[in-house]
Amino acid sequence: MQTPHILSAWQFNLEEILDIFRLADQMIAVYEQGPIQDLASCKGVINLFCQPSTRTFSSFEIALDSLGGRMLCSLASYEASSFAKGESVEDTIRYYCEAYQPQLGAIILRHPTTGSAEEAARVADEYGISIINAGDGTNEHPTQALLDLYTIWKRRNGNLDGVKLAVCNDLAKSRTIRSLCLLLAKNFRIHLIATCAPQGTSSLPTDLTRELLDYNVSICSTSDLREAADMSEFLYMTRPQKEYYKKPEDLLAFQDFRVTKEFLDSLPAKNPCLIMHPMPVDSVTFNEISPDAKTHPRCIMFEQARNGLFIRMAILKKLLCPN
Ligand code: NCD
Numbered sequence: 001m002q003t004p005h006i007l008s009a010w011q012f013n014l015e016e017i018l019d020i021f022r023l024a025d026q027m028i029a030v031y032e033q034g035p036i037q038d039l040a041s042c043k044g045v046i047n048l049f050c051q052p053s054t055r056t057f058s059s060f061e062i063a064l065d066s067l068g069g070r071m072l073c074s075l076a077s078y079e080a081s082s083f084a085k086g087e088s089v090e091d092t093i094r095y096y097c098e099a100y101q102p103q104l105g106a107i108i109l110r111h112p113t114t115g116s117a118e119e120a121a122r123v124a125d126e127y128g129i130s131i132i133n134a135g136d137g138t139n140e141h142p143t144q145a146l147l148d149l150y151t152i153w154k155r156r157n158g159n160l161d162g163v164k165l166a167v168c169n170d171l172a173k174s175r176t177i178r179s180l181c182l183l184l185a186k187n188f189r190i191h192l193i194a195t196c197a198p199q200g201t202s203s204l205p206t207d208l209t210r211e212l213l214d215y216n217v218s219i220c221s222t223s224d225l226r227e228a229a230d231m232s233e234f235l236y237m238t239r240p241q242k243e244y245y246k247k248p249e250d251l252l253a254f255q256d257f258r259v260t261k262e263f264l265d266s267l268p269a270k271n272p273c274l275i276m277h278p279m280p281v282d283s284v285t286f287n288e289i290s291p292d293a294k295t296h297p298r299c300i301m302f303e304q305a306r307n308g309l310f311i312r313m314a315i316l317k318k319l320l321c322p323n
Contacts (some may be wrong), residue, residue, distance in 0.1 A: 004319055005121045006132045009145045009179040014187045021150050023314035024307070031066050031309065039069030042320040043105025046096055047074040049134065050083050050111045051243075055279060055305050056134050056144070060108050063312035069320060072100060078112070089113070093120045097127040105320045110134040112243075130319050138173045138244055144278050145179035147311040151304040152234055155274065160184070166194035166232035168225070169257060169288055172202035173241040176278040180236065181208060185215040195221045196228035196235075200253035225263065229273040235259075237277045240286055254286055261292040264299070277301040 012020075030036055045064055049057050057076060064071055075081050082092065089111060096107060109120050109131055117133030117140070124131050135141040153160055165184065167177045181204075184190055193212060195204055203209070203221065212219060222228055229235055240254040259275055267273060275298055281289045293299055 003121075003125050003128050003130055005117075005124070005130050006142055006315065006319070007117050007121055008133070008140050009142045009183040010186065011142075012146075012183060012187065017146070017149070017183070017187055020146060020311065020314050020318070021153055023317065024150055024310040027310040027313040027317075031313065035066050035068060037068035038317065039064065039067040039321050042069060044070035044072040044103050045105060045316070045320070046072050046100070046107045047076075048081070048092070048096075048107055048109050048111075049074075049076050050078040050081055050109075051135065052077070053110055053134070055308055056110065056141075059305075059308040059312050060132075060134070060316070063309055063316055066309075067313060067317060069316060070103075072104060083111075089116045089119050090123050093123040093131075097124055097129050101127050101129065104129050106130040106132055106316075108132040108134050109136075111136055113137050114139040132315070132319070135175055138175055138178075138241065140179045140182075141175040141278075142179050142183075143312060143315060144176045144308075145183045146315070147308040148176065148180050148236070148276065148278065148304060149183055150311050151276065151300065151307050154307070155300070156233075160188040161190075163188065163190055163234070164192065164194075164232045165190070166196050166228040166235045167204075167238070168196040168228060168235060169198070169238045169254065170201070170240045171195055171197045171204045173244045174238040177236065177238060178205070178208050181212060185212050185217045190217055192218050192220055192231075194228050194231045195219055196225055197221075197223060198253045198257040199223045225257070225259065229267055229271060233272050233274065235273055235275050237275060237288055239277075239280060239282045239288060242282070242285065251285075254288075258286070258288050258290050259293050259299070260290040261296055264293055264296045267298070273298065275299040275301070276304055279305055
């Protein structure tokens with residue numbers, strides 16, 4: 001049997017997505033009622049996060065704990081790992097698999113290099129151990145896409161057909177935008193995705209654009225947030241991914257692009273547009289969602305982040321204890 005991994009938003013079909021969403025719904029009650037022991041007899045997990053993370057890291061830990069599963073070990077930074085000494089992804093993953101195989105079911109990996117999750121999966125396959133991609137460079141973040149889409153699914157009472165989405169700000173380097181667009185375009189009847197980014201910044205990567213067009217999704221681009229809000233039910237804001245830009249000048253164009261309370265208050269009541277953001281908001285440099293907009297009724301990013309727990313509970317249950 002093939003080892004199940006979660007590497008890309010590409011891999012999911014409609015049935016699998018809805019199955020995860022329904023299981024996530026059940027997980028809400030499981031979490032509210034307190035810890036259960038469903039995963040106590042299953043294999044354990046290693047959290048290997050080599051880039052900063054608050055929500056993905058914590059929600060996987062808490063998801064596992066809430067199901068009675070075992071976190072065998074958690075590494076939370078590049079500097080704390082031997083990657084900082086030049087160790088390869090292959091050697092690290094092989095070490096974990098060789099050393100802990102009898103008790104190890106999955107490794108959750110976040111790494112700055114595009115393709116690192118696939119590389120890890122090639123090694124882990126030899127041992128029947130699953131890899132969950134928690135973000136590989138500017139490539140993908142499939143579990144974030146699932147929780148983003150789950151949030152939209154719930155807000156739309158379980159119907160995603162024709163959903164109007166605008167993806168905004170760092171279109172070129174946001175892995176959450178890539179994974180969300182792929183998940184939506186491949187599985188749901190949508191005709192249009194709006195993109196909105198400040199002038200002078202790059203658009204969606206060409207390979208992603210091609211894939212969307214292949215799924216008959218048109219892309220409508222603007223640099224005006226109001227226009228994007230007029231075109232969408234969900235406006236998905238992102239943080240300028242400053243860790244991937246070499247020169248500070250490359251970031252200047254992002255400086256004044258933000259959702260403010262004033263802007264949200266000015267949207268007409270008949271416009272249903274809700275603001276999403278994978279978080280973190282960069283509250284030091286860019287304030288892409290201004291402090292006074294974060295708790296505005298139209299801004300649902302904390303709801304979105306909370307849904308991450310239930311999606312990750314569902315994913316861990318399916319991977320570690322499928323029957
Ligand atoms: C995102 C990521 O790491 O790609 N964060 C997250 O996992 N929720 C978004 C970001 O860092 O901007």
